[in-house]
Amino acid sequence: METVINDYISRELVRDPSLLPLAGDTSLLDNGVLDSLNLLRMVVFLEERFKIAVGDADLLPQNFSSVDAICAYVRAREPGKQAVAHG
């Protein structure tokens, strides 16, 4: 999962090559990787790739702050684990 998400962000969303290779704990918000529209791209990707539903209440910085945070969020949203999802 980490590889899939990291690859997607690195390929589609990162505009500053100096951020690559992208570390798991690199801040996607502070480095301007995830702006409003890129977050939507990310959400669409996660929903299609991992078959999860990202709700309004889940659109919190802590769920999308880094690759590691996104992975943790997706794991929590996997079927049977929604109860422990952030937000």
Next chain:
Amino acid sequence: MGKGRAARLVRSLEGVAYWAAAAPLLARLPAVIGYRIACWRGDWVRRHQAGKRAELARNLGQLLAEEVSPATAQQVMRDWFRHASCEALDVMRLRHRARPLRRLVRVRGQEHLEAALAAGKGAILCSAHFGSYHSGFSVLHASGFPVTTIGRWQYKYTAGLSAAERRFWDRVYRRVRRHRQRPNIEPWPGRFQVAAQAAAALRAGEVVTISIDAPPLDSDQARAVDVAFLGRRARLLPGVVTLAQLTGAPVLTCFIYRSPDYRHQVLEISEPVPMDGETATAFGRCAAQVSAAIQRNPAHWVYWTSTADLVTLGLTPGEPGISAPAGPLPGERLVRDRTEPRVAIPG
């Protein structure tokens, strides 16, 4: 007290009196009388605000000199101030499920919106700071279409407004907010969930409105694209296209036009705008429709007296000696969509 400050105070008091006392009263009179008086008030404001008049004339001359004759420019100027005064009545007529205003607004092209929504992906209305757009969207919502607007309530952020002025505007626009499906989705820096929230509204089958003529914030300049606009090149944000491409929602244009009698309006919704091709290409089609609407009805565009915004859009050069007022006044139409807004339009 300096002369300029005194003049500003008088304008401020006049604006408060008009919006807080006169407009609610006029909105309860028969429309033919109420809007007539609003026009007189617009004429009075035009006569007494030479600075705004000059700014409007100069910007109109710079951008639409070929389309607008001197005689037409005078008429545009007169109508611009009249429309601003009439807008207050529109807002005040949003009482009782907006029925008093709905009686005066004909929705044309509703079938396009219904067909778009039937596809189940919501619909995006691409619009502009044009005519009585706040009230127009409220009329649409009150007519049965769940409307959510992406836009900033400028009074919350405009520098130089006192707390009392913010409360005043908050109260004024409460009527507008009442006729929305959700609170405005406000795209300020740091609110990174804006597009995803808009997508959620679209998924729920709602109508999302976006005014694409807002000057980009400094933090958004990198995303702005150059498009043909009013015969020049302008830098605008193509978020409407990206949102449509990511969600599959159709984009239709929506403008509200005031008729020559000033009280009746037509809210016109277009067929879907093709979204194929590159983002800039698809966005160019949207910008072309907005541009054409402004060129056909220049008195409806609110940015004419907002030189700083026209400069940010890349439409007019910044000129030394031309500066915006220190801050907006009650009774002014707030149009500046930037982190440190400076300009307002007297209404």
